[in-house]
Amino acid sequence: MPSLSNTQPSSPSAHGSAASSQPASPRQHGATAARPQLSTQQRLAAFLAVNVAFMLVEFCYGWVNGSLGMLSDAAHMLLDNAAIAIGLVAAHVAAKQTTAEGKLYADR
Numbered sequence: 001m002p003s004l005s006n007t008q009p010s011s012p013s014a015h016g017s018a019a020s021s022q023p024a025s026p027r028q029h030g031a032t033a034a035r036p037q038l039s040t041q042q043r044l045a046a047f048l049a050v051n052v053a054f055m056l057v058e059f060c061y062g063w064v065n066g067s068l069g070m071l072s073d074a075a076h077m078l079l080d081n082a083a084i085a086i087g088l089v090a091a092h093v094a095a096k097q098t099t100a101e102g103k104l105y106a107d108r
């Protein structure tokens, strides 16, 4: 059983090859050249879009077929999506540049 506390990269390719001149950052762990590098906000937005699409499909299917189970799970996904949207706002605020005094927003 692998240790849960092991934070070292398990892939040998993550340690950098002779072709890689840049030091590997933790964010780029396991990334390959073929995979586009997405920011946290972009990944969250994509995850939110997929979740909203699934929620809508689930709601329509539950509505058409009169399935209370599907409708209630669609409502559950609505709350999930609200949480993801809050995370997206938090990622946006965290990515903001600070002022010269190290504050996110100027004092009024």
Ligand SMILES: [Zn+2]
Binding pocket: 076, 077, 080
């Ligand atoms: Zn959920």
